[in-house]
Amino acid sequence: MFIINYFKKHPEENNMTYLQHMCFSLHLSAAFLSASMCAFVHAIFPEVFKTSSSDLVRALNKLLHD
Numbered sequence: 001m002f003i004i005n006y007f008k009k010h011p012e013e014n015n016m017t018y019l020q021h022m023c024f025s026l027h028l029s030a031a032f033l034s035a036s037m038c039a040f041v042h043a044i045f046p047e048v049f050k051t052s053s054s055d056l057v058r059a060l061n062k063l064l065h066d
Contacts, residue, residue, distance in 0.1 A: 031059075039053055
């Protein structure tokens with residue numbers, strides 16, 4: 001029973017099932033990966049992806065707080 005509670009506690013605290021939480025977290029992971037690549041390119045070529053990091057922060061803030 002401990003192992004089931006271990007995997008269910010956090011998702012349930014956030015009103016999600018385990019599967020919903022996994023999908024949401026994977027979506028965030030993909031967004032962070034994409035943003036990381038854009039930031040890397042922006043570091044080398046400053047005129048490219050000028051607002052991608054701040055755009056992601058705004059989008060994630062809306063997603064997490066709405």
